[in-house]
Amino acid sequence: MKPARLARRNVLDRPLETGLSVLLLAFGVGIISLMLLMQRSLTEDLDRNIKDIDLVLGAKGSPLQLILANVYHVDVPTGNIPYAEAKKVMRHPYISEAIPLAYGDNYELYRIVGTEPSYANHYGAEIESGRLFDAAFEVTVGAEVAAKTGLSLGDTFYSAHGLTDGTDVHRDKAYTVVGIFETTGSVIDQLLLTPIASVWGVHEDVADANEEITAVLLKKKNPLAILTLPNLLRDTPMQVALPAIEMNRLTQQFGIGIRSLRAVALLIMGLSFVSVFIALFASLRDRKYELALMRTMGAPPQRLFKLVLFEGLWMTAAGIVSGLILSRIGVILLANALADQFHYDVAQLAPVNGEYLLVLAALAVGALAAALPARSALKIDISNTLGQGR
Amino acid sequence: MLRTQGLRYNYAGEGPQMAFPDIQLDRGQELLLLGASGTGKTTLLHLMAGMRTPTSGHVELNHQAFSELSVAKRDLARGKHMGIVFQTAHFVRSLNVTENLALACTLAGQTPDDSRITSLLDGLGLGHKLNARVDELSVGEQQRVSIARAVVHKPGLILADEPTSALDDTNTEIVLNLLRKQAADAGAALLVVTHDQRLKDHLTDRVELASNPTTA
Structure with missing residues (x-):
């Protein structure tokens, strides 16, 4: 069984902890992605109307x-x-x-x-x-x-x-x-x-x-x-x-609102990484016999490190994907609610440039949040763990 | 298969040095390592399995230095050549019975053989538990699964740590016979470490650990 597959089985075996981490990350990523999508469609909407009017x-x-x-x-x-x-x-x-x-x-x-x-x-x-x-x-x-x-x-x-x-x-x-x-x-x-x-x-x-x-x-x-x-x-x-200058001034006005919303989203994302970190640490504490056992069955420490890292990355990836789906559902709902003011078209669901950065950053931080618990998997003393009561 | 020479160990800062008798075990051989509690039985087993590094002396596996290998290399060699039955059965909780056995094969560097896994579990009376979660098994069933897991990858050496300490006479006999049969089927050497005097009647080759393994 490949480490990636075992990692998936392990995180799915703890649905509550995994669910909380994935949910938090999905909301953080979802809000930021929704803001990026709305910002793009608003900018495009504004620009389409300015269209060469100097x-x-x-x-x-x-x-x-x-x-x-x-x-x-x-x-x-x-x-x-x-x-x-x-x-x-x-x-x-x-x-x-x-x-x-x-x-x-x-x-x-x-x-x-x-x-x-x-x-x-x-x-x-x-x-x-x-x-x-x-x-x-x-x-x-x-x-x-x-x-x-x-x-x-x-x-x-x-x-x-x-x-x-x-x-x-x-x-x-x-x-x-x-x-x-x-x-x-x-x-x-x-x-x-x-x-x-x-x-x-x-x-x-x-x-x-x-x-x-x-x-x-x-x-x-x-x-x-x-x-x-x-x-x-x-x-x-x-x-x-000058339309360009006046609209720029206007978007900067509600930039404050956007910035505080972004701060809240980043905070939620931060919490989700703490939650990934805690979920992994708690699960490792419960599973130390299991990890020691895998060592005795022929898994070197590096393999266990990889396993725990994959568990963190799996949760992160699930959170990112759910977040991107959530934000698109959000765009569709908003578009329907604001059908009068808002010109909705399918192209608005395509990825925004900022989202690539968001995904990369989330994966990097997710890997980091998993690396610390994974490091502790490197240090398990298998003899002490399995031989308690010698 | 396995040879130990002049093994000594002391737990850092935790008392005096322990000295162990030399042990030699060949393919197909059965050996009982008998000792009361406190004689360092488990320590010796862990030294032989490469789970601890001896303070002095060394362990040879298949005529090659084993105790001198790096931690990672010892893990790999152990997975490939040894199967261990621990006093308490532990499993990978997220995997079912069959998958736990398949994992043992994968970690030993083999492709899991589903028909072998099934027939092995059948032979241990676990044919109806193939896809059961391990934490749904009774303690006796867990013990049998851990025996199956120790032999599934056909290791040359099976180590068992107090496999019968929690069992009554009937079950002791059953488990011991299972171990011997599986070892014989796999052509493996069997080493049983125990304080259980009842096993004396079954295994004639034995080493008794001194009641005080401490040396000056």
Whole structure:
């Protein structure tokens, strides 16, 4: 019988001690792995929406709010800006692409955003049925909006005023659904897109000089844009904010929470190694006759060392595997619970880079926790152990 | 098979030196090592089995130095050439009866022979306990399994330490006959270490240990 197989039989022969060690390690590994998986999917989610947007132009106010409102559509906008003024920035030589956004109305709390076809193109949104909006009061609907509201091609609806309340319905102009997007995994899924003119309430895209928009998403041609534009806008009611920097600031804010959760997980892992250590020591004390006997049957001390080491590694490996499975069950449960805010796809169950490190570190510490009890197996005096009462 | 020469031993800091008579044991031979308690019987057995290193003198196994080998090499040689029946039967608890015997074969460097294990246990009246957990066996059954384990890898020498001390006359005879039969079947030498005077009637070759093995 090979040491690895005997080791498995030995740890399974003590289900309670082994179970406790495996359970503790599974929770420690599981929490850290779950955090790594969530962090990856959150980062990917955030990055997918930032996607090449270098700057956001909007009304002065909190830059973070400007980003949250116009890139992620989760906060209210900082205000409106005159389209004529915004156009000056949009045509600036340092800017390569500019997507205007104008909104203020909702349909069943999903935002109706006035924009240009370039907005859909920017996120690579493909049409699933129908076509892209063209004339005023035509809308192309995001996949999730269509699924949740039941809007389909040819339907007409009225918008409600504001972004957070669906009661104040405009009865004057009806929107018509001309197309539905495929799922993109980006913010487009949650929006209804229409020409800007619809938002202004006119049928022609010839706005008078006083028309306003909410924000403009900008792509820079020249890195100097980041330095030049804030100066240019100093004396205007407008500002530019950098999504990458604002989101970085935000993730650092909840970094404290993540760090303390990680500390708790590491503590649980630490306890699990203590538990492996104690389980092995206790089992060796009970089994000293057994180990001495194996020596008399032809197992040299090194073989016993290997046996005890394998017992520790077996528990560690079982804990790691259970932990990785637990974290994936956790992701699936969370994804189902947060189906609205969270775009779940199977790729999220693939291993994160940090997990390889986690597995290696856990195996190394597990081996270390087993090495000390294993060393004591090297030192058994077989004659004294078996000859007691000589 | 086994030869001892001028064996002496003293437990460090634990009293005087013990001296033992020289012993020679050949294949197929049976020997009774008789001594009252305190005569160092078990110490002598452990010295012969290489479980202790003598203070002076030496042990030869198959005409080769044994007591001078390293601890690990002695373990390997013992596993291969000897089978030991201890006073109290010990087993690897997580393994069943058959697996404990198979482990003895593996540790002796052999591939376990399942049919041999089964017929051996059958012959000892344990055919119905092949897959039993060892801690579910009665003391008598454990004793028989440990005899089977001592012979399963066909060693040249079987050492038994007080195999009958806890048994009544009937069972003493049964166990002794089992040991002799298994040793004869395996063509092995048998050495029984005991204080049990009853065994005198069965084994004619014997060495009696002095009631005081201490030398000045």
